[in-house]
Amino acid sequence: MTITANAFPPCEAETLLNWRQDFHRHPETAFEEHRTSHRIAEILREAGLEFITGLGGGTGIVATLEGRQGPGPTIGLRADIDALDITEANDLPYASKTRGKMHACGHDGHTTMLLGAACRLARKPDFAGRVHFIFQPAEESEGGGRVMVEEGLFERFPMEAVYGVHNWPGLPVGEAAVHDTAVMAAFDVFTLKLKGHGCHAAMPHLGSDTLLAACQLVNQLQGLISRETPAHQTAVLSVTQFHAGDAFNVIPQTVELRGTLRCFDEKLRQHLAQRFSDAVQAQAHFYRLEADLDYQPRYPATFNSPEHAQHCTAVLDAMPEITRVHRDLPPSMASEDFAFMLNERPGAYIWLGNGENSPALHNPHYDFNDQLSPIGVSYWVQLVEQLLGKQPTT
Numbered sequence: 401m402t403i404t405a406n407a408f409p410p411c412e413a414e415t416l417l418n419w420r421q422d423f424h425r426h427p428e429t430a431f432e433e434h435r436t437s438h439r440i441a442e443i444l445r446e447a448g449l450e451f452i453t454g455l456g457g458g459t460g461i462v463a464t465l466e467g468r469q470g471p472g473p474t475i476g477l478r479a480d481i482d483a484l485d486i487t488e489a490n491d492l493p494y495a496s497k498t499r500g501k502m503h504a505c506g507h508d509g510h511t512t513m514l515l516g517a518a519c520r521l522a523r524k525p526d527f528a529g530r531v532h533f534i535f536q537p538a539e540e541s542e543g544g545g546r547v548m549v550e551e552g553l554f555e556r557f558p559m560e561a562v563y564g565v566h567n568w569p570g571l572p573v574g575e576a577a578v579h580d581t582a583v584m585a586a587f588d589v590f591t592l593k594l595k596g597h598g599c600h601a602a603m604p605h606l607g608s609d610t611l612l613a614a615c616q617l618v619n620q621l622q623g624l625i626s627r628e629t630p631a632h633q634t635a636v637l638s639v640t641q642f643h644a645g646d647a648f649n650v651i652p653q654t655v656e657l658r659g660t661l662r663c664f665d666e667k668l669r670q671h672l673a674q675r676f677s678d679a680v681q682a683q684a685h686f687y688r689l690e691a692d693l694d695y696q697p698r699y700p701a702t703f704n705s706p707e708h709a710q711h712c713t714a715v716l717d718a719m720p721e722i723t724r725v726h727r728d729l730p731p732s733m734a735s736e737d738f739a740f741m742l743n744e745r746p747g748a749y750i751w752l753g754n755g756e757n758s759p760a761l762h763n764p765h766y767d768f769n770d771q772l773s774p775i776g777v778s779y780w781v782q783l784v785e786q787l788l789g790k791q792p793t794t
Contacts, residue, residue: 427483472529513776571753
C-alpha cells in the first residue's frame with residue numbers, strides 16, 4: 401500500500417472543518433448519497449487506503465487498513481453518511497444548497513471524524529490486525545445498516561467487533577456518555593386507515609363517524625403505555641399524523657393516522673404490537689368501520705456489549721480532550737440502525753457532546769459542532785491503538 405505525501409494535510413482541524421462543511425453544503429438522503437460517496441472515495445484514495453464502493457444499496461463504502469505490526473484482531477468503525485428531508489433554517493455560509501434537505505443529525509460530522517481517523521491511521525498504522533472503516537448510507541428510517549448486513553457485510557469483511565459514535569446535543573463538547581447495555585430504543589411505525597360511511601355533519605346518525613372513532617382510538621392507545629407496559633420498563637407511543645376531511649359540514653368517509661411505537665424489550669415490543677392491533681380492530685367493530693393497519697417493525701433496540709463499552713470508557717478516560725465520561729445517563733427513546741450491526745457482532749455505540757446549547761437533532765436550526773471533529777478523530781485513533789496494539793507473542 402502506497403501512502404501519498406498529502407494523505408492528511410498538516411492543518412488537521414482546518415482540513416476536517418473544510419470536509420465537514422462541504423458535506424453539510426451538499427446533503428443527500430437515503431440511498432441517494434452519490435456525491436457524498438464519491439467525495440469519501442476521493443479522500444480515501446488520496447490517503448492510499450484500499451476500499452470497496454457500491455455497498456448498502458449502492459452508496460456505502462468500506463475501507464480496510466492493515467496494521468504493520470503483524471496479525472491481530474479485526475474491528476469495524478462505522479459512520480452514517482445520509483441527511484434528512486428537512487429545510488435548513490440556518491443562515492450559514494455553508495448552509496444546504498439542496499432545498500428541503502439538510503444534515504440535521506450530524507452525519508456530516510460523523511463522516512468527517514471517521515475519514516480523519518482513517519487518514520491519520522493510514523499515515524502510521526502502528527497496530528497489529530486490521531480495521532474496516534464502514535461508511536453506511538440511509539440510517540434515517542430506511543435501514544441502510546440492515547441492508548449492509550443483509551448484503552453480507554460481516555461475511556465480506558470479517559470482524560470481531562464493531563463500534564459507532566453519535567454526537568449528542570445537550571452534552572458539552574469534551575464530555576461523552578457510554579452505556580453498558582441499552583443505548584437506543586427499538587423503532588416501529590404504523591399507518592392506520594379507518595373507512596366508514598360519510599354523511600352530512602347535521603345527520604351523523606346516517607353514517608359511521610370515522611373522526612370520533614379515530615379520536616377515541618388516539619386516547620385509548622395510550623393505555624398500551626400506562627396499563628400494558630410494566631412500570632419498570634419504558635415505552636413510548638406517539639400518533640404524529642391525523643388526516644381527515646375537506647369540508648365543514650361533512651363527516652369524512654376515511655381517516656388516516658400515522659405514528660411510531662418505541663421500547664427496549666423485544667417481548668414487550670411484540671406484545672404491544674399485538675395489543676395495538678387488537679385495540680384497532682375492537683374500535684373499528686364498535687363504530688362499524690373497516691380498519692386497514694400497516695404496522696412495520698423498523699429497527700431493533702441498540703444494545704452495547706458491557707465488555708466493549710468498558711473498552712470505550714477506558715479510551716475516553718485517558719483522553720485529555722475529554723473532561724467527563726457519563727456512565728449513568730438514561731438511554732434514548734430515539735432509534736439507530738447501528739443496532740442491526742450490533743445484533744451480529746459485539747461492540748459499543750457512544751455519545752460525544754455537541755454542546756450544551758446545541759439545537760436538538762432533527763431540528764432545522766441544528767448544526768454539527770466543528771470543535772468536536774478533532775476529538776472524534778482522536779477517539780477513533782486511540783480506540784484502535786488500545787484494541788489493536790502490538791499483540792503479545794506466544
